[in-house]
Amino acid sequence: MNKPITPLQRNGARGSNRDLVRQHNLSVLLQMIHLNGTVSRSSLTSATGLNRSTISDLVSELEQLGFVTETETESPSGVGRPSLMVSASSKVVAFSVHPEVDATTVGAVTLSGKVLFSERVLMAKHPTASDSVQAAAKAIEHMRTQLDKDQLIAGVGVAIPGQVRVEDNVVRLAPQLGWVEQPYGSMLSQATGLPVFVDNDASIGCMAESNFGAGRGYSEMVFLFAGSGGIGGGAIINGMQLRGASGYGGELGHVRIGEGNTKDYSGLSGTLESLVRRDDLLQAFKMFAATDEELDMDIRGNKSPKIQKMIETQIDALGNGIASYVNIFNPEVIVLAGFLTSLLSYDENRLLARIREGALNASSERVVVRPAELGANLLMIGAAELPFHRILESPAETKLLPARKKR
Amino acid sequence: MNKPITPLQRNGARGSNRDLVRQHNLSVLLQMIHLNGTVSRSSLTSATGLNRSTISDLVSELEQLGFVTETETESPSGVGRPSLMVSASSKVVAFSVHPEVDATTVGAVTLSGKVLFSERVLMAKHPTASDSVQAAAKAIEHMRTQLDKDQLIAGVGVAIPGQVRVEDNVVRLAPQLGWVEQPYGSMLSQATGLPVFVDNDASIGCMAESNFGAGRGYSEMVFLFAGSGGIGGGAIINGMQLRGASGYGGELGHVRIGEGNTKDYSGLSGTLESLVRRDDLLQAFKMFAATDEELDMDIRGNKSPKIQKMIETQIDALGNGIASYVNIFNPEVIVLAGFLTSLLSYDENRLLARIREGALNASSERVVVRPAELGANLLMIGAAELPFHRILESPAETKLLPARKKR
């Protein structure tokens, strides 16, 4: 072999052959259908630029594979023969898992985007990874019995409030849970017999808002998410999620933006997470725990000048952070989730002013700040996207498992 | 038309047809050849996964198009029939332009990476955009007469120390030059009759180091560049350059990392650019102007505790900034260019320690910091990549202009 390894071949720079073309076209179609729920065949032709006959062929293959169903338009609009509608199948199901400090939430979502089941398994404080895996496996097992026999399982997606090495689904560090180096993916895969995909919660939320929420249609987006423990983030760059070398990318909460002394959950000081603190507001309102909705009510109804000052300080810090991300990413849209939406609605103009101050004019002139739209379903829908993603990438190659085990 | 516009179709989510396959394969091959200079046909087969016969066909098309030349191996190594070597053609030329405060540098680079000509046109301080365009056009005109008749021009690439709106090649703001909203691209295009591509200097440097320098082979990279006026940056994400919505992305020098009061060239305070200042060091060494090499010598030979302190402060600030970028991008490599390489070599351990302190362990554990490798040719080679990029994307579709105008 006298093949000197070519030092660099641009990522994904493989040759294309006929098979890849077919795979790509199937993938593109299924993605469009999945993202839009239902699309007409004529829309697919114009969006892809492919021929009518080709679309016909591709769609029927997707139908045979069980990923889509075709129906006639019930209310035809416009001249001409009405186009057939193509919908993502509700027979294909993915499970989503979200471990938190006091509970592990499990859900079942269809490829068509419907949430079939959702269960919040309460647990003793600070469960081990094993505790959470067992609870999740049990809930999944139960949900499987509720499914129809002809339904198919794409896999399980897990949203972790911490850093995840995506290549082998290992939780590197989840500060509030106290997990270090936990192979959550393989544990849950062993317990369920299903393929499992683990990722950071904020990254997952980012993808979900980009696909189905406030980030729809944008290809450059920055996402900030304040959950019960800390601030996470994500970014969509050229339509694709920022992942980094090992999947730790997008840790926007841990970026130093000031001189603060208080440390964040990961031990860093002066970071966005250490300056914009949900806990501080809870404490100020003398609340022990609260949902984002409850906190939002209090923030809106707040009259105390002292608390007002605190909120404004947090808005300023958030604005500083966002300004940096505007300079770095030059995004079209910033999407805020969790209690950050309360800060946004409390004084949007103040936040925008901070952003304009801290960012370069050219970069910030067209940026929009929007609240997340998916609310409580954010992580459930998002985590399910992880197993779906495998299907969307290569529909013809992906074999799914039956909902019920054969006897 | 009853086509409801599909709200989101993932960027680049077009259908593939046979023509696109051909175009893609030609593009992939030409990219590999361009990046490696010379590659054997057998390497191309193994790297692309395509068939020998297909490679043969594709390469001969590229040869017919004039982009590559085939030669026999002069020193065959290993058993078997020696593979033919494919090289990028030196007949294809791009010009590069780099306006600075006191000069505009013009160069001519071949597709094979050879710098044919290079000229630094000195100018009065603070030239207008028009001054610079005229100087560049004149130099390009002269260089064209020196070229062979059968050589072809790909176009002109311009590296601007400031923000550039890439869609229409307008310089939005170049602080040191004092340029605001200058349509440099169309001006130079009109003056030369050639296609012109304008971009930010640091983005261009980032791409150059990624393609030919310290970033070769990495698909996740962060680049920081300290030129005569300020700090610029760039990022390679999943093998692709971070651009942002309008091309302003990667302004890593203007991210707030501290509480400093001094403002940077763009009027922002507490930014990396305001804390890591080449001018401060020049002043400390009582130099008025100096090349990076001269400054580097002084930094290495420095004995004064006061200056030492200043250098260390700058290293600390740089480390803080890099730490943030490690958390954001989770890169494999950080490449430092300009006088930042002097800070790196002055005390690499200190810099690395600051990075580890400010970054999450998981993100920073495998990151490497390297000095840029292209030195003085960085921007010249990088800017030429802009016009080449068009060829590399669709070799068969791109028509080039003859070096000499027909009489």
Next chain:
DNA sequence: GTATTATGTTGCCCTACGCAACAAAAACAA
């Protein structure tokens, strides 16, 4: 000098998409 190995070349095959003609299903105009 022969065997082995790897690569270039040639002719044929295969198939996914484009195309054109036709059929079908809606709105529109009388």
Next chain:
DNA sequence: TTGTTTTTGTTGCGTAGGGCAACATAATAC
């Protein structure tokens, strides 16, 4: 109601690019 127009689905055929296998070629190995 009826014919026309418009748009879309269906069908059969053509086309071209990549895979494949057989053969030729040029190096090393023994």
